Amino acid sequence: MASVTYDHVVKRYTADVTVVKDFNVEIKDKEFMVLVGPSGCGKSTALRMLAGLESITEGTIRIGDRVVNNVAAKDRDIAMVFQSYALYPHMSVYDNMAFPLQMQHMPKAEMDKRVKNASRILGLDNFLKRKPRALSGGQRQRVALGRAIVRSPKVFLLDEPLSNLDAKLRGQTRIELQKLHRDLETTFIYVTHDQVEAMTMGDRIAIMNAGILQQVGTPGDIYDHPANLFVAGFIGSPTMNFVPVTTSDSSAKASGFEVKLPKSVPAGKGTLGFRPETLTDRVTDSGSKLSMKVDVVERLGSDQFLYGQVGGDQVTARVDPKLKVEPGDSVQLGLDTRSLHLFDAQNEQALI
Amino acid sequence: MSVAAARQVESTAVRFSPKWISERLGRVGLHVAVIGLTLAWVVPTLGLLISSFRPFAAIATSGWWTALAPPYQWTLDNYSQVLDPATSNLGTAIFNSFMVAIPSTVIPVTIAAFAAYAFAWMKFPARDWIFLAFVGLLAVPLQLTFIPISKFFVDHGIVPDNLSSLGLPPWLGLWLAHAGYGLPFSTYLLANFFRALPSDLFESAEIDGAGTLTVFFRIILPLSVPALASLVIFQFLWVWNDLLVALIYVGGAPEVAPLTVNLANLTNSLGQGYQLLTAAAFFSMIVPLAVFLSLQRYFVRGILAGSVKG
Numbered sequence: 001m002a003s004v005t006y007d008h009v010v011k012r013y014t015a016d017v018t019v020v021k022d023f024n025v026e027i028k029d030k031e032f033m034v035l036v037g038p039s040g041c042g043k044s045t046a047l048r049m050l051a052g053l054e055s056i057t058e059g060t061i062r063i064g065d066r067v068v069n070n071v072a073a074k075d076r077d078i079a080m081v082f083q084s085y086a087l088y089p090h091m092s093v094y095d096n097m098a099f100p101l102q103m104q105h106m107p108k109a110e111m112d113k114r115v116k117n118a119s120r121i122l123g124l125d126n127f128l129k130r131k132p133r134a135l136s137g138g139q140r141q142r143v144a145l146g147r148a149i150v151r152s153p154k155v156f157l158l159d160e161p162l163s164n165l166d167a168k169l170r171g172q173t174r175i176e177l178q179k180l181h182r183d184l185e186t187t188f189i190y191v192t193h194d195q196v197e198a199m200t201m202g203d204r205i206a207i208m209n210a211g212i213l214q215q216v217g218t219p220g221d222i223y224d225h226p227a228n229l230f231v232a233g234f235i236g237s238p239t240m241n242f243v244p245v246t247t248s249d250s251s252a253k254a255s256g257f258e259v260k261l262p263k264s265v266p267a268g269k270g271t272l273g274f275r276p277e278t279l280t281d282r283v284t285d286s287g288s289k290l291s292m293k294v295d296v297v298e299r300l301g302s303d304q305f306l307y308g309q310v311g312g313d314q315v316t317a318r319v320d321p322k323l324k325v326e327p328g329d330s331v332q333l334g335l336d337t338r339s340l341h342l343f344d345a346q347n348e349q350a351l352i
Numbered sequence: 353m354s355v356a357a358a359r360q361v362e363s364t365a366v367r368f369s370p371k372w373i374s375e376r377l378g379r380v381g382l383h384v385a386v387i388g389l390t391l392a393w394v395v396p397t398l399g400l401l402i403s404s405f406r407p408f409a410a411i412a413t414s415g416w417w418t419a420l421a422p423p424y425q426w427t428l429d430n431y432s433q434v435l436d437p438a439t440s441n442l443g444t445a446i447f448n449s450f451m452v453a454i455p456s457t458v459i460p461v462t463i464a465a466f467a468a469y470a471f472a473w474m475k476f477p478a479r480d481w482i483f484l485a486f487v488g489l490l491a492v493p494l495q496l497t498f499i500p501i502s503k504f505f506v507d508h509g510i511v512p513d514n515l516s517s518l519g520l521p522p523w524l525g526l527w528l529a530h531a532g533y534g535l536p537f538s539t540y541l542l543a544n545f546f547r548a549l550p551s552d553l554f555e556s557a558e559i560d561g562a563g564t565l566t567v568f569f570r571i572i573l574p575l576s577v578p579a580l581a582s583l584v585i586f587q588f589l590w591v592w593n594d595l596l597v598a599l600i601y602v603g604g605a606p607e608v609a610p611l612t613v614n615l616a617n618l619t620n621s622l623g624q625g626y627q628l629l630t631a632a633a634f635f636s637m638i639v640p641l642a643v644f645l646s647l648q649r650y651f652v653r654g655i656l657a658g659s660v661k662g
Contacts, residue, residue, distance in 0.1 A: 053555050053558070053559075073555075073558050074559060079559065080559050086550070086553050099557075100560035100561055103560055104561060
């Protein structure tokens with residue numbers, strides 16, 4: 001049980017290849033922290049530096065109060081679950097889970113107790129004698145988790161542990177992992193490229209892009225107040241609508257409509273952002289009215305998304321699933337102006 | 353047309369479609385090739401076996417297959433002669449061959465396994481260059497090395513007589529020579545195999561607290577049984593069948609010479625002793641066969657390892 005601190009951490013492979021740039025995060029004790037970002041953003045490298053699998057070029061990483069830069073991976077008191085599970089193919093499930101304990105020269109009785117306990121938690125009791133190749137993907141994944149649990153580490157590191165599972169199992173395992181986190185009361189650091197996993201599982205989320213930390217916050221915070229254009233576009237599905245606008249005082253003018261902004265901003269160019277769920281078929285007096293020419297209709301049963309043009313801009317709207325709309329139609333939509341975002345045209349930082 | 357008749361027509365169409373025919377032909381071709389290869393191997397083996405039970409006069413005048421028809425002329429003379437210590441040293445030669453082949457297999461494979469682990473998974477300066485130089489030795493002809501190595505062995509007393517008088521096995525020099533000749537290929541083969549193992553396994557083991565040697569003995573070796581088995585087969589067969597290297601480094605003295613040297617001595621240049629050769633050759637063949645058959649399970653598994661992984 002411990003906090004984890006990244007203090008001005010840099011990872012550089014060669015003089016001009018820097019994969020993690022000035023990374024600063026403090027992960028609290030018992031927190032479920034998700035590192036999320038597109039592939040190649042440096043999130044896995046950040047995790048592997050903490051695990052001790054990659055050297056740290058600059059800065060310090062602390063687990064609790066201890067600086068671990070020069071501590072061997074095995075002495076950091078961490079456990080890691082790999083995307084490929086990295087099970088030892090020639091060992092039984094039991095031996096796979098017992099392996100880290102054997103390495104610590106733990107007495108047999110204690111080892112047996114811990115392995116049995118982990119297998120009970122994960123529902124692996126009937127598979128202890130099997131080899132990994134005789135298990136399904138979900139079972140293998142649980143063995144990998146079991147191998148981490150038996151050590152009762154201070155920090156759990158999970159590197160895209162769900163990406164090899166099919167969609168249904170992924171949903172289930174997401175819930176099981178959250179339960180596990182609650183039961184174990186340990187710090188979890190979870191790396192994923194999937195924003196749904198990040199939003200549903202993280203106590204807090206750290207979003208990275210191109211080696212740079214973009215924003216850290218609770219899922220709600222990040223969804224409602226994205227710090228910049230990248231975060232706004234990365235979190236949320238379908239993605240936020242972005243429309244180029246010209247601002248003057250507290251109004252923003254796009255090619256097909258004009259909205260009142262909740263506060264005044266300097267005159268100039270910007271990007272207006274609003275999520276599809278704020279553009280609906282409920283036209284209210286307080287909001288703005290838009291006319292959309294529909295290109296594509298997506299009916300999901302619970303929702304209906306319309307993709308089309310407003311003026312010269314491509315936008316997405318979420319409307320009542322009962323509403324009858326066909327491609328080619330023109331529909332009147334209402335924009336809820338209470339949750340608008342405005343981003344600077346140059347540095348892409350949020351202005352509102 | 354009834355439903356059954358319609359189905360009949362349909363299945364006939366499927367049965368004689370161009371795809372069906374080409375698949376069938378492909379399979380027939382494969383079977384013909386496999387049977388052909390098997391015959392090409394079995395027939396001479398059978399010939400040798402049968403010849404070894406025929407008298408010298410018969411071997412010299414007619415083909416081995418004539419023995420299968422009357423008048424039968426089977427004899428055990430050849431075997432009793434080669435096994436008779438008075439006329440031949442076959443027993444000693446077989447013993448010597450094992451004393452040469454086993455260490456000459458174990459030593460290079462062991463060293464190669466350690467070296468391959470280092471080349472595949474450890475980071476040290478100029479690793480790839482050293483590996484390249486190592487593999488480059490594959491291209492050096494064996495014969496080039498005879499004079500410098502012989503000179504070195506003689507200068508340092510690594511010759512059978514001297515080794516025996518020191519109480520050391522007389523084959524020590526030969527073991528070292530075979531180890532040296534076998535190492536480049538062994539290291540190359542194993543390094544490639546080790547490199548193909550997923551790196552996650554090693555990283556996971558590292559976090560689990562396994563040191564370098566633990567990873568080697570508990571993870572790499574068990575996973576490399578197929579590669580090791582293939583290598584043991586190759587190296588053992590090469591050493592067992594080798595005549596030249598043995599002749600150069602231990603010479604033809606019967607108390608140290610392996611089976612191949614003994615075989616060469618059995619027959620003289622006039623072709624006498626031909627009948628003895630058949631019996632002795634069968635002894636020399638049966639050992640590699642036994643080695644191959646006992647390890648072929650791993651051999652096949654090694655070849656299939658990638659494809660059946662699920």
